[in-house]
Every structure is written in C-alpha cells, then in structure tokens.
Amino acid sequence: MDSTKVNLKSLHYYDELFICAYCAYCVNNEASCPTYHSVLHEIVTGRGKIITARNLSQGLINHEEGLDALRDGLFLCTFCGACQENCIVDIPLTKVYSELKTLVQDRLPKTTKRVFENLEKEHNLYGLDQVDRDSWSYEIEDQYNEWVNLQHETGFFLGCVYSYSGRAGQGPVAVLKLAKEAKEKISIFSPSEYCCGNPYLLGGQKAKAKEFASHNVSEIQKLGIKNLIIACAGCYRVFTKEYPLLLEKELPFRVISHMEYLNNLIKDKKIFLMNKSPLKVTYKDPCELGRHCGVYDVARDLLSVLPGVDNQEMANHKDKALCCGSGGLIKANHPEIANEIADRLISQMKELEVDLCVNACPSCLLNIDENLKSGKSKIKSIDIAELVLNRTNES
Numbered sequence: 001m002d003s004t005k006v007n008l009k010s011l012h013y014y015d016e017l018f019i020c021a022y023c024a025y026c027v028n029n030e031a032s033c034p035t036y037h038s039v040l041h042e043i044v045t046g047r048g049k050i051i052t053a054r055n056l057s058q059g060l061i062n063h064e065e066g067l068d069a070l071r072d073g074l075f076l077c078t079f080c081g082a083c084q085e086n087c088i089v090d091i092p093l094t095k096v097y098s099e100l101k102t103l104v105q106d107r108l109p110k111t112t113k114r115v116f117e118n119l120e121k122e123h124n125l126y127g128l129d130q131v132d133r134d135s136w137s138y139e140i141e142d143q144y145n146e147w148v149n150l151q152h153e154t155g156f157f158l159g160c161v162y163s164y165s166g167r168a169g170q171g172p173v174a175v176l177k178l179a180k181e182a183k184e185k186i187s188i189f190s191p192s193e194y195c196c197g198n199p200y201l202l203g204g205q206k207a208k209a210k211e212f213a214s215h216n217v218s219e220i221q222k223l224g225i226k227n228l229i230i231a232c233a234g235c236y237r238v239f240t241k242e243y244p245l246l247l248e249k250e251l252p253f254r255v256i257s258h259m260e261y262l263n264n265l266i267k268d269k270k271i272f273l274m275n276k277s278p279l280k281v282t283y284k285d286p287c288e289l290g291r292h293c294g295v296y297d298v299a300r301d302l303l304s305v306l307p308g309v310d311n312q313e314m315a316n317h318k319d320k321a322l323c324c325g326s327g328g329l330i331k332a333n334h335p336e337i338a339n340e341i342a343d344r345l346i347s348q349m350k351e352l353e354v355d356l357c358v359n360a361c362p363s364c365l366l367n368i369d370e371n372l373k374s375g376k377s378k379i380k381s382i383d384i385a386e387l388v389l390n391r392t393n394e395s
Helices: 014-018 046-057 065-075 083-088 094-106 110-122 134-146 160-164 167-181 196-201 208-221 233-247 256-265 295-306 336-351 362-374 384-392
Strands: 154-157 227-230 253-255 279-283 309-311 356-359 380-383
Touching: 014 046, 014 065, 014 253, 046 065, 046 094, 046 167, 094 196, 110 196, 110 208, 110 227, 134 160, 134 167, 134 362, 154 160, 154 167, 154 208, 160 167, 167 256, 167 362, 167 380, 167 384, 196 208, 196 233, 208 233, 208 256, 227 233, 227 256, 227 384, 233 253, 233 362, 256 295, 256 384, 279 295, 279 336, 279 384, 295 380, 356 362, 362 380
Parallel strands: 154 227, 227 253, 279 309, 279 356, 356 380
Antiparallel strands: none
C-alpha cells in the first residue's frame, strides 16, 4: 500500500486537523450536514474530511485513495456551514475545507472543471456571452439604459445567477423598479462585471478569485460608488468576508444587502405600501448570508412592515436553518443530492401551509422553485424584493 505522507504543514489551518474530537455534533442532528442525510457516508461529514486529511498527513492511508476520498467529501459539501455551527471545539471548518481543496486540484470533478473553463472564457459560471449579461433587464430597458455605468454613490452588483438565470432576474428588476418609484438612481455596471469569484473559492483556486476581485473592485471605484447593493447571498459573503482577505485591504465602499436598502426606502417613506391582501409566507435563511455572515434580522424586519404579510418560521430557522442544497457547487456536480436536500426543506414549508417561500438568494430561489414544481406544490418561490414590489401595488 502506498502510504506516502501528504505534506499538509504549509496549510494555515494544519493544527486544526488535530483538534477534532470525533464527537459527531457535525452529523447527528437535523440541522447538521445536509449531504450526510442523503448519502449516509462518513467522508462528507466535517469529522470525516478532517480525519481523512489527518490520516493522509501521517501516512496512515493510501495516498491516491485518500486524496480521492477527500475530494469526494469536499465536493459533496454544500458549504452551508452547519457543521461549523455545531462544532463543539470551534474548528473553522469551512476555512479548513477551502484549504484542503488546494490538495485535490489534479482530480477535480468534471463539472467543476467546466465551471472553471466558463469563468476563464466568459467571466461567468455559465460560460454565456458576456454581452448578454444584461439580459435580465429587458423588462426595464429604458431605465437600465439610463442607469448603466451611471456615476453615482449607490451601485448594484448583480452576480452571475441573477444576470443569466431568467427567473431569478425578477429580484433585481423589482429592486430597480422600487428605486425608481422612490425617485432614486442606482449605478448598474452589469456589462463590466465579472463573477464575484465564489466558484473559484469553492473550488480551491484562490489566486483566480483574487484576479476577479481586483477587477470588480476597480470597476466599482471607476463609477465613484460608495454604497454597493448586493442581492445574492454568495456574492455578499465573498465581498464582505473574502475580498478584504484576498486584496489585503478594506474595501473602499460599503456593502449592503438589497433587503437593507429596501428597508431604508420604507423607513424614509420613499415608497408606500398599499397592498394589504393576506399572504402567508416563510423566509428561507440563505446559508451564506446567515451562518456565514450573521445576517438574520434584516429580512424579518422587512417582512414585519409589509402589510398583510404573515411570516411563519420553519421548524429550523436562523442559525439552525436547513440548507436548500444548491451551494458549494453541489448542484452542478450532484443535482440529485441537491434535490433531495431541497425536498427536506420543502417538507417544513408544507407543514406551515404557506403561500410563498421568500428568498434572499437566487440559488436558493431556483433550487427550491424547481423542486416545488416537480413536487406539484402550490407554494411559490420568490425573491423578497418581488414581495416588497407586490405590496406597493394597489390590490
């Protein structure tokens, strides 16, 4: 057996590999590893990945088989952060995973390689033509043409999913309609956007993510933007948590969620809420906005001021919220598992008998929507901005 030691001592989080207590808190409750509940294999758990890496570093397992197993565990992970939330010895597991992915770059899943090729070619994760990045805006073409590359203190970063996915694009359209209603203007730089770099980070390629970060920050600065609205949970996490580390400096602008922006418009009485028709909804906490960034209350504050809207909390919410199944590149690599994870989440929605699942993440919106439709559920999946726009219309 080839039990050659894999040198991991250069990893920043090497010492953390030896802290794991084998306790299984990262596994043994409903609000823990979502993939484990589908595959029931130890390698996908926090402790499974940690132990495998540790055994590799000590030459206790076959070199090739161990790296293959580690790769499988890392790319079956949704990056939801539930394992880290439940870890009783406070290992920064998501940071450890990001480092461990650098060890398996020569054996990446085919779909991950394709995503990287797309990013290299067209600077978006779909590999679609960069000139079509503004396709989401067809409904507000005149407004878009007036605001695109506008020199303004407030800007809007769309991200790949909102830009190219069709259905999710209704979220930013709603934000811009509401901004216009409030007699505000927002700088849109969609044509010059690159992907935020999240797929590179999730795939273990930090240097490429840094290139994209440098480009995006430069484009934002050119327009004099001081406040940047971000509606995508993944983009929000990357800008607020990763960009300062990648660029080794604080960002020269403030990042706010689209929910915070809309909340401010309502508080400042710049938009008026007239539609009081009753709606029973539940808010899905995005993993990258919630557990990763600690942003929980702004959505609930926003929903609480919308007339007629009754927000029902799922059994698991806030830091214990269930993952939707679309994160960590798992939707691309293992769609069947992503769908199983979504179905477990949807079962909690059904118990509440709600009309809408309200989202603040386009990936959540799309994966939940897909599985609601395949299950022929009457529940609809929408962006929270769409709901705010709905409440400004006379019913």
